[in-house]
Amino acid sequence: MIDVKKLLDNPEEYKRCLTLRGSDASVVAEILKLDLQRRDIITKVEKLRNEKNIKSKEFGALKKDKKDTSELEKTIKQITDDLVSSESGLQEIQSACDALLLTTPNYILTDVPEGRDSSNNKVVREWGKKPEMSFKPKDHVDLGESLGVIDFKRAGKVTGARFVFMCGLGARLERSIINFMMDTHAKNGYSEILPPYVVNEQSLIGTSQLPKFKEDLFKLENSSYYLIPTAEVPVTNFLADEIIDYDKLPIKFTAFSACFRSEAGSYGKDTRGMIRQHQFNKVELVKITDAKSSIEEHEKLTQDAERILQLLGLHYRVISLCSGDIGFAAAKCYDLEVWLPSLNEYKEISSCSVFLDFQARRAKIRYRDPETGKPALAHTINGSGLAIGRTVIGVMEQYQQADGSIIIPEVLRPYMGVDRIAAK
Numbered sequence: 357m358i359d360v361k362k363l364l365d366n367p368e369e370y371k372r373c374l375t376l377r378g379s380d381a382s383v384v385a386e387i388l389k390l391d392l393q394r395r396d397i398i399t400k401v402e403k404l405r406n407e408k409n410i411k412s413k414e415f416g417a418l419k420k421d422k423k424d425t426s427e428l429e430k431t432i433k434q435i436t437d438d439l440v441s442s443e444s445g446l447q448e449i450q451s452a453c454d455a456l457l458l459t460t461p462n463y464i465l466t467d468v469p470e471g472r473d474s475s476n477n478k479v480v481r482e483w484g485k486k487p488e489m490s491f492k493p494k495d496h497v498d499l500g501e502s503l504g505v506i507d508f509k510r511a512g513k514v515t516g517a518r519f520v521f522m523c524g525l526g527a528r529l530e531r532s533i534i535n536f537m538m539d540t541h542a543k544n545g546y547s548e549i550l551p552p553y554v555v556n557e558q559s560l561i562g563t564s565q566l567p568k569f570k571e572d573l574f575k576l577e578n579s580s581y582y583l584i585p586t587a588e589v590p591v592t593n594f595l596a597d598e599i600i601d602y603d604k605l606p607i608k609f610t611a612f613s614a615c616f617r618s619e620a621g622s623y624g625k626d627t628r629g630m631i632r633q634h635q636f637n638k639v640e641l642v643k644i645t646d647a648k649s650s651i652e653e654h655e656k657l658t659q660d661a662e663r664i665l666q667l668l669g670l671h672y673r674v675i676s677l678c679s680g681d682i683g684f685a686a687a688k689c690y691d692l693e694v695w696l697p698s699l700n701e702y703k704e705i706s707s708c709s710v711f712l713d714f715q716a717r718r719a720k721i722r723y724r725d726p727e728t729g730k731p732a733l734a735h736t737i738n739g740s741g742l743a744i745g746r747t748v749i750g751v752m753e754q755y756q757q758a759d760g761s762i763i764i765p766e767v768l769r770p771y772m773g774v775d776r777i778a779a780k
Contacts, residue, residue, distance in 0.1 A: 357454075357457050357458060357714060357717045357718045358370070358457060358460060358462060358463060358714065358717075359713070359717070360387065360391070360453070360457060362463075363384065363387060364387075364388070364391060367384050367388060370384055370463065371384050373461075373463050373464055374460075374461070376464065376468075376470055376679035376680070377461055377464065377679055377680060377682070378472060378679075378680045379460075379461055383456065383460050386456060387453060387456060387457070387460075390449055390452055390453045390456070391453065393449050394446065394449045394450065394453065397442055397445055397446045397449065398446065400442050401439065401442045401443060401446060404435055404438055404439040404442060405439065407435050408432065408435045408436065408439060411428060411431055411432050411435060412432065414428060415428050415429070415432060458561065458566075458567055458568075458718075459567060459568055461684045461685070462684070462685050462686060462687050462711065462712065462714040463687055463712070463714075464679055464682060464686075464687055464688065465651075465687050465688045465710075467688070468676070468677070468678065468679050468682060468687075468688050469676055469677075469678040469679065470678060470679050471678030471679060471680050471681070472678075472680040473678075473680050473681055474677075474678075474681045476678040476680065476681070477675045477676065477677050477678050477681055477691070478675065478676045478678065479673055479674070479675055480673075480674040480675065480676050480690065481673065481674050482671075482672070482673040482674075483662065483665065483666060483671065483672055483673070483674075484666075484669065484670065484671035484672070485671055486671050486695055486697070487671065487695075487697060487754050487755075489697060489756075489758075490758065491758045493697035493698050493753060493756060494698060494753075494756060494760070495628070495629065495696075495698035495699070495753065496629055496630065496698070496748070496749040496752045496753055497628060497629040499752050499753070499756055499760065499762065500526060500752065502760055502779065503525075503526070503760070503761075503762070503777055503778070503779055504523060504524060504526075504779075504780070505522065505523055505524055505525050505526025505527075505529070505777060506520060506521070506522060506523065506526050506630075507520070507521040507523055508520055508521075508629075517627075518619065518627075518632065518633045518634045519633060519634060519635060520630055520633065522748075525772070525774065525777045526748075526777075528772055528773075529748060529751070529764075529768070529772065529777070530637065530744055530745075530748055531771075532768050532771035532772045533744055533747050533748060533751070533768065534612055534637065534639065534744055535771050536664075536667075536767060536768055536771055537610075537612075537639040537664055537741060537742065537744075537747075538610060538612055538639060540663065540664060540667065541610040541639070541641065541660065541741055542610065544660055544663070545608055546608040546609060546610035546641065546660075547607075547608060547609055547610070548609075548610055548611070549587075549591055549594065549609050549610070549611040550611065550612070550613075551584070551587050551590035551591055551594075551611050551613055552584075552590055553583060553584050553613060553614060553616075554576065554581045554582070554583060554584070555581065555582055555584055555589050555590055555593070556580060556581060556582075557580055557582070558593075558596075559589050559590065559593040559596070559719075560573070560582060560589060561718055562589075562592065562593050562596055562715060562718045562719030563588055563589045563592050563593065563685070563715050563718075563719070564684060564685035564711075564714065564715060564718065565585060565589065568684055569585075569684075571618065572585060572617055572618050572619070573585060573617075573618065574616045574617075574618060583616035584613060584615060584616065585615055585616060585617050586613075586615050586638065586640060586740075587611040587612070587613035587615070587638065587640035587642075588640055588642060588738045590611075590613075591609050591611045591640060591642045591738075592642055592644075592715060592719065592721075592736055592738065593719055594609070595607070595644055595719075595721050595734075596719040596720060596721060597719070597720045597721075598720075598721065598722070599722045599723065599724055599731050600644065600721070600722065600723040600724070600734065601723070601724060602646065602723050602724050602725070602726045605644065605645055605646050605649075605723055605734075606643050606644060606645040606646075606649065606653050607643065607644040607645075608641070608642075608643050609640075609641070609642040609643075610639060610640065610641055610642075610741065611639070611640045611642070612637070612638075612639050612640075613637070613638065613640065614635060614636070614637055614638075615635070615636055615637070615638050616634065616635055617634060618634065619632060619633075619634060629749070630745045630746070630748070630749060631703060631745075631746065631749065633745065636743065636744065636745045637743075637744035637745065638740055638742070638743050638744055639740065639741045639742060639744065640738060640739075640740060640741065641657055641660060641661060641708075641738060641739050641740070641741040642736070642737070642738045643657055643736070643737040643738070644716075644721060644723075644734050644735075644736060645734065645735045645736075645737065646723055646725075646732070646734065646735065647712075647713065647732065647733070647734075647735055649735075650710055650712060650735035650736075650737060651688075651710065653710075653737055654688065654708065654709075654710035654737050657708055657737050657738075657739050658674070658690045658692075658708040658739060660741060661692055661706045661708055661739050661740065661741045661742060662674065662692060664741060664742055664747075665692065665694065665705070665742070665750075667765075667767045668747070668750075668751065668765045668767060668768070669754075669765050669766075670694055670695070670747075670750045670751070670754055671694070671695040671754065672692055672693055672694045672695060672702070672705070672750075673692075673693050673695075673702055674690050674691070674692055674693075675690065675691040675692075675693060676688075676689075676690055677689045677690070677691060683707070683709060685709070685711050685714050685715060686709035686710065686711060687709075687710055687711060687712045687714070688709065688710050689707055689708065689709040689710075690707070690708045690709075690739075691704045691706070691707050691708075692704070692705050692706040692707075692708070692742070693705065694746065694747075694749075694750040694754075695750070695754065696749065696750065696753050697753050697754065697756075698753055703746060703749075704746075705740070705742050705743050705746045705747060705750065706739055706740035706741065706742045706743060707739060707740060708737075708738070708739030708740075709737065709738060709739065710735070710736075710737045711735070711736045711737065711738075712735050713733040713734070713735055714736075715736045716733045716734040716735065716736055717733055721733070721734045721736065722734055751764075751765060751768075759778075760778075760779060761776050761777060761778035761779070762776065762777040762778075763775065763776055764776060764777065
């Protein structure tokens with residue numbers, strides 16, 4: 357949630373931000389209108405409270421002198437009724453303003469590229485080289501099925517579309533990648549968390565999935581619980597409603613989890629294989645920082661995610677998302693995109709975002725400011741470190757051989773126990 361005081365101080369700045377995002381800037385006028393109404397009612401409430409205090413003192417004096425208080429009692433009752441009504445109206449206006457703020461996006465940083473859509477995203481850097489192949493590369497579906505390590509047909513029978521069975525060395529490859537990622541991040545100072553896969557509504561509000569993206573979530577029937585769309589939700593909310601000691605910052609968490617998404621609005625998009633599924637595994641990176649260091653820590657977290665791709669020897673690039681393509685809650689976002697030879701294009705494998713205090717305001721995550729001694733809103737950062745299924749795809753496709761086998765990257769061999777996946 358944005359800082360409404362910042363908006364009120366400079367509404368034109370936020371209008372410009374919304375315009376750059378391609379969002380409706382008329383919401384600013386609505387917020388200003390509600391704030392004006394709120395101020396008017398606050399003035400009325402303060403006046404009524406003052407009148408009630410004066411009349412109450414008069415009532416006490418009359419009572420002490422044993423004089424008639426009937427008319428004054430009527431006056432006090434009327435003031436009390438007006439006060440209750442005004443306070444109720446104030447609460448309604450505050451609730452309306454809060455509801456509006458929950459659906460308005462974050463500010464964006466000044467160095468975010470301007471643009472309407474993904475075609476305006478900026479390539480920041482590339483790492484490695486595209487693998488040279490003397491044969492026509494297969495996609496992960498054909499590779500996996502021919503090697504007997506992926507089974508979509510049986511997953512469709514058991515569950516439905518956009519689910520998969522990983523089998524044999526395919527299952528071991530996924531498990532090896534998970535363990536490799538978690539071990540690497542732990543060595544880099546991240547504390548490991550194994551989170552619940554079910555969260556309450558407030559946790560999803562805290563990390564901005566609700567109310568904006570409700571249709572993308574799986575809600576458990578006859579309950580107020582949801583399956584997590586990402587470990588970002590439980591891990592960020594781990595410190596909700598808490599005040600953190602400043603000397604503990606930045607706090608760095610890494611978590612493996614399954615993720616569940618309805619993929620509403622993605623009909624017909626990436627329907628083949630494991631690129632876009634309803635259930636997938638992911639390793640998440642989350643940082644809680646102070647306000648001064650969040651930009652620097654965002655860069656470091658992005659590099660930590662990149663390090664996984666580098667150790668795996670996978671060619672990738674880093675994209676800075678433009679204002680029209682950046683996520684609802686993000687102030688700035690880098691996408692890491694892995695090269696897929698079968699498609700002759702890059703596919704996102706991680707999004708690394710800094711949210712400033714947008715999530716922390718919703719989740720009430722604070723730290724003790726050493727300069728003032730008072731609580732201050734923390735800044736939050738997260739990114740995939742990485743999406744497991746897409747990492748599996750990247751390894752399969754970039755390390756495939758002419759005979760249909762797949763070479764295992766060296767860093768995974770201690771986990772796999774083999775150096776190649778080949779047809780039996």
